[in-house]
Amino acid sequence: MSKIKFAKPRVCKRCWSRNGIKKISKEFMEKESHCKLCRGLFLKLDEIVDSILKEINSTGEIRTFSIGTSIPKASEVLEEQIWDYLNIKNAKSIKPELNAEIGKKIEKKSKYKFDPNPDIKIIYNVENGSVIKCLTPLYLYGTYNKLERGIRQTKKKGSKEESVEGLIEGVLANEVGTKGSKVILHGSGREDIDVLMLGSGRPFVAEITNPIKRDLNRKELEEISRKINGNCGKIKVDLKRVVDKEFVKIIKRAKFDKEYEAIVRLDAPIEKEELKLLPNQILLMQRTPKRVLIRRADKIRKRWIKNLESELVDEKTIKLKILSQSGTYIKEFISGDDGRTQPSVSSLLNRKAVCQQLNVTSIHSEWLDDFW
Ligand SMILES: [Zn+2]
Numbered sequence: 001m002s003k004i005k006f007a008k009p010r011v012c013k014r015c016w017s018r019n020g021i022k023k024i025s026k027e028f029m030e031k032e033s034h035c036k037l038c039r040g041l042f043l044k045l046d047e048i049v050d051s052i053l054k055e056i057n058s059t060g061e062i063r064t065f066s067i068g069t070s071i072p073k074a075s076e077v078l079e080e081q082i083w084d085y086l087n088i089k090n091a092k093s094i095k096p097e098l099n100a101e102i103g104k105k106i107e108k109k110s111k112y113k114f115d116p117n118p119d120i121k122i123i124y125n126v127e128n129g130s131v132i133k134c135l136t137p138l139y140l141y142g143t144y145n146k147l148e149r150g151i152r153q154t155k156k157k158g159s160k161e162e163s164v165e166g167l168i169e170g171v172l173a174n175e176v177g178t179k180g181s182k183v184i185l186h187g188s189g190r191e192d193i194d195v196l197m198l199g200s201g202r203p204f205v206a207e208i209t210n211p212i213k214r215d216l217n218r219k220e221l222e223e224i225s226r227k228i229n230g231n232c233g234k235i236k237v238d239l240k241r242v243v244d245k246e247f248v249k250i251i252k253r254a255k256f257d258k259e260y261e262a263i264v265r266l267d268a269p270i271e272k273e274e275l276k277l278l279p280n281q282i283l284l285m286q287r288t289p290k291r292v293l294i295r296r297a298d299k300i301r302k303r304w305i306k307n308l309e310s311e312l313v314d315e316k317t318i319k320l321k322i323l324s325q326s327g328t329y330i331k332e333f334i335s336g337d338d339g340r341t342q343p344s345v346s347s348l349l350n351r352k353a354v355c356q357q358l359n360v361t362s363i364h365s366e367w368l369d370d371f372w
Pocket residue numbers: 011012013014015032035036037038039040
């Protein structure tokens with residue numbers, strides 16, 4: 001493509017000096033107010049900043065901001081033509097200068113501080129003066145208990161099943177967000193839909209989009225928790241503190257030992273004495289369960305059952321208390337999953353064993369609370 005030579009690029013003193021050119025003949029010089037590159041924007045910074053501040057002020061609790069600008073294509077083209085025509089090395093675009101000047105002025109005129117990871121991101125459109133604002137979500141750390149069976153952890157598209165995520169969404173959106181706020185639950189692991197989550201609960205982070213509130217102390221969080229818990233009685237949450245996005249990764253990667261209580265049904269009667277066939281501690285070789293093969297790779301994992309206690313309920317029913325390493329599939333430890341988990345309650349007792357009811361009674365996640 002042949003380059004169109006730009007006969008006499010005329011821009012203002014400010015635009016030349018940005019590119020390191022201090023002296024230039026008059027024919028290349030334009031008045032700042034008439035400059036087609038900067039469009040005299042630097043002369044109207046107060047006006048621009050006031051319109052941005054109006055937007056931030058109407059957005060709830062904000063402490064930090066970042067600023068970006070979108071400039072018309074014509075200005076970008078002109079800028080490149082100038083660099084091209086005069087062979088300017090180390091050419092500098094108008095955008096960073098504009099962003100910096102607006103940012104400095106916002107800090108001067110308000111209590112808001114610039115931050116590359118801000119509460120609010122502002123994009124100022126130079127051409128039409130519009131302000132686009134994008135709020136960073138709010139992240140709340142807490143724990144939840146599931147007190148009824150049949151509740152999923154997160155919502156499933158097209159499913160009518162209730163979820164912990166769905167049950168906390170309404171109150172959270174109402175208390176800290178706006179009508180359009182969405183709530184995303186990031187759990188530290190998950191229990192099956194038919195498993196209760198008891199004890200001190202499962203750690204999670206609730207991400208709330210478009211939050212209006214950001215400064216929430218323990219007392220306010222307790223109040224919100226009470227509202228959620230009073231709403232349905234099916235779950236119990238304990239919101240503990242505001243965290244940053246990084247904390248989602250921490251709880252997602254965390255490995256906690258877990259305690260379970262299981263009611264197990266056997267296909268043949270058993271004597272109390274025979275329960276001694278179950279050792280206190282067991283090293284399992286667990287191949288990915290058949291039921292999760294669709295979403296997980298088929299591989300063999302080593303997992304410790306760190307403590308196992310058993311009790312006879314009736315001749316074909318036993319109750320197990322299990323302390324296991326993170327990532328153990330408990331239902332498969334009981335059934336054996338057609339030999340994919342070895343050993344198993346089935347193989348150790350020489351009877352077909354099926355988990356009839358399962359509860360998580362404790363997640364050893366205490367160290368998360370010592371994080372601060
Ligand atoms: Zn200019």
